[in-house]
Amino acid sequence: MWKDFLYYTKTERQGIIVLVVLILGVYAVPKLFAFFTRAEDTGYCTENEKSDQEYNDFLSSLRETKPHNRSGHSFPSFPQQEVKLAVFDPNTADSTTFLSLGLPSWMIKNILHYRHKQGRFRHPEDLRKIYGLTKEQYQTLRPYIQITEDFSSKDKDTVRLLTMQSIPRDTLVKYHPGTVISLNSADTTELKKIPGIGSSIARMIVNYRERLGGFCRIEQLQEIHLKAEKLRPWFSIDTSQTHRVNLNKSGMERMMRHPYINYYQAKVIIEYRKKKGILKSLKQLSLYEEFTPADLERLEPYICYN
Incomplete structure (x- = not known):
């Protein structure tokens, strides 16, 4: 009799199978959806984290990467000092001097490396060869560069060398902008x-x-x-x-020493004094071809008549 309860027709069996599948589907679909959603979120977050890390690494490289020398020599890092522009010789200045000029430590390393490999700076323009030195930095330092005489030549003598070394180096400090x-x-x-x-x-x-x-x-x-x-x-x-030239008393040589009076103009003034007497105004010379209106205008502040 129990077989009667468990016996199903073909149609009923197919319906039961479909029902079971639907029930399993109702329970399985949310879990599968949640699983794939977490996987996508995880992949998205991982990709975002990787992009953020690469971006941060890039910014760090911009902040940390500076021009550096490619030699095998190691140099110490130098502490920052207050900028104080003064005359210096790039061939003899030490790291402290370069720091006081406002140069960063990595550029000082390049300068020391250049001196070690290339020898001496022979002209102020040679400083522009330093890797990393900008045009603005060079123009700021250019007035303060003073390259002393090279004593490496074969014809140097000890007495002259000792004499020159005893002369104190020029440490003239330049005025700051705004000084008049x-x-x-x-x-x-x-x-x-x-x-x-x-x-x-x-x-x-x-x-x-x-x-x-x-x-x-x-x-x-x-x-x-x-x-x-x-x-x-x-x-x-x-x-x-200003000091003035007396046109009625000065001789020809004295007048010609002034850059605004040439030989022919001085001669005209001497001849005028001999023939017509003393001068009282430059207008008296305006009729002579040796004097242009521009000549008389620039000469006016530098002449007197008494």
Whole structure:
């Protein structure tokens, strides 16, 4: 009799199988969905974490990677110091000096490596060969570079070498931007404190100032081939300090020493005094072809009549 309860027709058996499959499906589908969702989330997170790690590594490399020398020599790292620009010789300066000039430790290593491998810096422009030195850094340091004489030649003598070594090295500190000095009273030492002005330019300015009798305009520096606009912020001009040439008393040689009076103009002034008497105004010379209106205009601040 129990067989009657367990006996199913073919259609009933197929229905039972379908029902079982549906029941299993109801329980299995959520679990399969959750499993694949976790797998996708895990893969996505892993990919994101990997991308974030690569990005962070890239940023770290930008912060940490600096130009470095490729030699086998190791150099110590140097602590940062306060920047203090001063004259230096790149052939003899030590790491402390370079630090005080504002150079980072890795660039100091490159400079020391260059000296070890290439020898000495012969010209200030040679410093531009240092790997990693920017154009702005070179232009900042250029006025302070002073390369001393090379004593490695065969014809050096001991007495001369010892004498030169006993001379203290120039440690002239340059003025900071914003400093203003008098163009008509500054001596060569003070002029050399201006960045870009060395001994030769300082002497050139002083010599021309003596010939002129003093500067009246900053543009007059162009007459000795200097860039007046570049130097303008450093100078003030007091025209009361100028010295004048007396056109009624000065001889021909004295007048010709002034850069604005040539031989022919001095001769005209002498002849005028002989024939017509004393001069009272430059207008009296305007009729002579030796004097152009521009000549008379620039000469006006430098002449007197008494």
